[in-house]
Amino acid sequence: MAQIRKRGPSQYQARVRLQGYPEQTKTFQSRQDAILWANEKERLVLQGLASAMRKADKVSLHDALERYASEVTPSKKGRQQEMSRLRRWQKNPLSAQPLSQIRGADLALYRDSRLEEGVGSNTVRLDLALISHLYEVARKDWGYETLFNPVKAMRKPKLPRGRDRRLLAGEEELLLGYCDKTGNVLLKAIVILAIETAMRRGELANLTWNDINLDTRMAYLHDTKNGESRIVPLSTRAASAIQYIPRTSSDFLVSLHRDNVSAAFAKACNACGIKGLRLHDLRHEATSRxxxxxxxxxxxxxxxxxxxxxxxxxxxHLRPADLLNRLG
Known part of the structure; x- marks a missing residue:
């Protein structure tokens, strides 16, 4: 950890280095003075490490999660979803363990048990990502420099293949026909907008009437998944669909909570006999088109x-038949 090296005919540089701590150096006229200084610095660093280790032994994962919920989660865009994930972790038996005692093997058991319950691998990865970030925050901001991040000592579940579900022949007509038959003008507009603009469910749900300019055929998105605003051009079909949306006292274009939008879409698919189609698949369809x-x-x-x-x-996922038309 400490190094002494000669600098010039009668100078000695002492250097003390430890991962996670800034390097300390000082030059002396004698080798003995350099050694004494380096030994003292080492002693102080090790003393600090020992203190940090004792500190980490006293805080449980549950308490660390509570602090994280207070200081870190509120600044995140997906704070509501993360808070639910965090509270679920606090109910896990592991949360009673001190931060310093949790090992990669413990989290591997958690991983396996969740997967055996039928929980998706991406959900498990997000669970582990929360714990990993908590450890990094504890190390860098809370003074627990000695903590080792146990998530780094285990294998993560493999990511599932991305969905590639597209509308099959006749499915779009079935959905729109269902909306016409049931008089659900709003759901029909949502389906058309999703197919024409590739907007996410949350982006559609957050659109207000003030965000739409039908003269220029532009939609202004202020609250997107990646935190950046963007302007989406509206096709003539999308603009026409917006004109048929009934105005309510709400400022929002879609007068339904995003979960209710998904529920209405699922009900329509079920009524039409359409299997394996989700509302988010329409974004996939729109991007491909x-x-x-x-x-x-x-x-x-x-x-x-x-x-x-x-x-x-x-x-x-481009349709091979459409590519043939371009190939000639």
Whole structure:
């Protein structure tokens, strides 16, 4: 940890280094003075480490999660979902253990038990990501420098393959026909907007009438998943669908909670005999159609808000028959 090296004919530099601590150096006229200084610095650092270890032994995962909920979670965009995840962790027997006692093997058992319960691998990864970030915050901001992040000592569940469900022949007509038959004008507009704009459910639910300009055919999204605003051009079909949405006392374009929107869509699919289709799949459908219309990568990402090529590849599955028409 300490190094003494000669600098010039009669100077000695003492250097004390320890991971997680700033390097300390000082130059002396004698080697003995350099050694004494380095030994004292080492003693103080080790003393601090011992104190930090005792501190980490006293705080439980439950209490650390409570502090995290108070100081970190409120600043996050998905704070409501994270708070539910955090409270679930606090009910787990592991939460009674001190932070310093939890090992990767303990979290591996948690991983396996959750997967055996039928919980999706992505959900388990998000559970573990919360714990991992808590440990990093504790190390960097709360003075627990000696803590080892146990999530780094285990294997994460493999990510599931991204969904590639697209509308099959006749399914769009079935859904819109159901909306006409039941008089559900709002759901019909939501389906059309999702297919035409690639907006997420939350983005549709957060749109207000003031965010829509039918003269310029633009929709202004202020609250998106990635935290950035964007402007979405509206096709003539999308603009027409908006005009038929009944106005209510609400400022929002969609006068339904996002969960109720999903429930209404699921009910429509069930009534139409459509299997395995989710509302979010319409974003996938819309993105694919944009590529099939000949838009390039940058143009599509401007509309959809995707931040990376890999994400666009995940959502984009072009129909081979349509590619044939372009190949000639």
């Amino acid at each position: 944009l590529f099939e219309k000949g838009l390039n990568m940058m143009e599509v990402s401007t509309i959809t808000g995707h931040k990376s090529l890999s994400m666009l590849r995940r959502y984009t």
